[in-house]
Structure formats: C-alpha cells, structure tokens
Amino acid sequence: MPSTLALTSLSRHFGETCAVDSVSLSIETGQFVGVIGRSGAGKSTLLRLINRLVDPSSGIISFEGRDITALKGKALREWRRDCAMIFQQFNLVERLDVLTNVLIGRIADHGFFSSMAMHFSDEERAMAIQALDRFGLVPQALQRAGTLSGGQQQRVAIAKALVQNPKIMLADEPIASLDPMNATLVMDGLKSINKDDGITVLVNLHTLDTARAYCDRIVAMRDGQIFFDGIAAQLTDDVVRDIYGIAGLESFNEAVTSTQKFAVSI
Numbered sequence: 001m002p003s004t005l006a007l008t009s010l011s012r013h014f015g016e017t018c019a020v021d022s023v024s025l026s027i028e029t030g031q032f033v034g035v036i037g038r039s040g041a042g043k044s045t046l047l048r049l050i051n052r053l054v055d056p057s058s059g060i061i062s063f064e065g066r067d068i069t070a071l072k073g074k075a076l077r078e079w080r081r082d083c084a085m086i087f088q089q090f091n092l093v094e095r096l097d098v099l100t101n102v103l104i105g106r107i108a109d110h111g112f113f114s115s116m117a118m119h120f121s122d123e124e125r126a127m128a129i130q131a132l133d134r135f136g137l138v139p140q141a142l143q144r145a146g147t148l149s150g151g152q153q154q155r156v157a158i159a160k161a162l163v164q165n166p167k168i169m170l171a172d173e174p175i176a177s178l179d180p181m182n183a184t185l186v187m188d189g190l191k192s193i194n195k196d197d198g199i200t201v202l203v204n205l206h207t208l209d210t211a212r213a214y215c216d217r218i219v220a221m222r223d224g225q226i227f228f229d230g231i232a233a234q235l236t237d238d239v240v241r242d243i244y245g246i247a248g249l250e251s252f253n254e255a256v257t258s259t260q261k262f263a264v265s266i
Contacts, residue, residue, distance in 0.1 A: 010059035021224035034215030081108035084161035094146025131159035151182025
C-alpha cells in the first residue's frame with residue numbers, strides 16, 4: 001500500500017527565488033509531523049503546495065497513489081476538503097457567529113451558495129456543536145467570532161477544519177501569535193485530533209520545545225530543502241545549529257524567548 005502522502009521532487013519558484021527546492025517526502029497515515037526552520041525556509045509554501053493553494057513549478061504530490069497535482073475543479077475542491085488547512089490568521093468571518101463559522105467548513109459538501117444561505121442539516125449542526133465541545137467553546141457558539149480572543153478564534157478554526165472530515169490536517173504556524181496557555185490548548189487540540197481521530201497532522205512550528213513535546217516526527221527545512229527528518233531525540237544541539245545557521249544554541253534560545261515575549265505583548 002502506498003504512503004498516505006508522497007511528495008516527489010517538489011519545487012516552487014517565485015521569479016528567481018526557489019521557495020521549495022526538489023523536496024521528496026513520504027508521510028504515513030496517522031503521523032504527527034512538525035516542520036521547523038528559519039523564516040523563509042519554505043515551510044509555509046510547502047503546506048500551501050500540499051493543499052494546492054499554490055501550484056508547484058515541478059514535481060508531484062500524490063495521496064494514496066492519486067496524483068494531486070493534476071486535480072482541477074470539483075476534484076480539487078474535494079481535495080481541499082480532505083486536506084484541511086489552518087492558518088495563523090484564523091480565517092474566520094468575524095461578523096458571523098461561532099457556530100456558523102464552523103458550519104462553513106461544510107462548504108465542499110454543499111457548494112458555496114447553499115452554505116452562505118445557511119442550509120445545513122440538523123446532523124451537521126450537531127457535528128459542529130460536538131466539534132466546539134471538544135475545544136470547550138459551546139458557550140460561545142452564538143457569539144460573534146470577532147469578539148473572541150485569538151486563542152479561542154484559533155480553536156474555532158480547528159473545529160471548522162474538523163467538520164470537513166479531513167484525512168489530513170495542515171496547520172501553518174497556528175500558535176505563532178498566541179500566549180503560552182492558548183498555544184498549549186491549540187496544540188493539545190491538534191494532538192487529540194491526531195490520536196483520537198487518526199487524522200494525519202502536519203504543523204509548521206517556530207519553537208523547538210513545542211516540536212519536541214508534540215511531534216512524532218520532525219522535519220526541518222533550510223533554503224527550501226529538507227535538512228533533517230527524524231525523531232526529537234535525533235535533533236541534537238549540533239543539528240539545531242546547522243538548521244538555523246547560528247553560532248550557538250544559547251543565542252537561538254534567546255531569540256526564541258524574545259519572539260515569545262513579543263507575541264504575548266501583542
């Protein structure tokens with residue numbers, strides 16, 4: 001049986017810049033994979049390529065033996081349903097209530113206009129409430145999404161992705177702007193989805209400690225290429241220095257601490 005998700009010599013160029021450079025990667029069903037690396041290493045572009053928000057310049061994406069790079073129209077929309085995407089910016093409709101935002105995750109099954117007309121079944125509404133309950137957000141179901149905290153909005157975004165019934169969940173820096181408590185709630189939620197639902201999770205992360213604590217497998221990118229692929233125990237100080245291109249691990253930890261303090265302050 002083929003790997004659930006396989007990338008073969010995948011590249012993406014933006015003008016003269018090569019954001020992703022000949023990446024080959026196989027990810028089996030049910031893995032929790034963290035992608036790390038410096039800003040500009042190609043992490044976000046890699047996830048957008050997998051979801052087909054960005055088309056590859058060359059290479060192949062396949063899922064269970066099916067060529068994802070060839071999909072168009074309805075087949076592409078169905079792939080984006082099966083491969084849910086969570087963004088750092090939450091991607092919610094702030095003027096709509098929380099429950100409706102979650103139900104919008106059913107667009108691929110209904111079509112855009114039906115979803116915007118709120119033509120959802122009782123079964124789908126129950127599904128959305130159940131997803132919110134997993135994140136402790138049922139009391140906020142009828143509250144406008146824009147009134148929630150950043151951490152709450154991100155958990156709503158995950159609930160929205162969950163009702164798509166995805167096979168793969170991609171998360172692009174989902175905790176980058178969150179305080180430590182909310183970051184933990186979001187990561188715990190993703191881990192629960194991975195373990196309890198058997199959904200494959202790929203998450204871009206900006207802190208090593210988080211990657212080590214949650215991920216079964218860590219992939220590091222540098223200059224658009226895969227620089228490291230292994231388990232947390234193999235991620236030694238020397239490897240970390242090479243990944244981030246820094247003189248010492250102490251300076252890296254200081255940089256991370258400064259980033260976290262800035263994120264909390266905003």
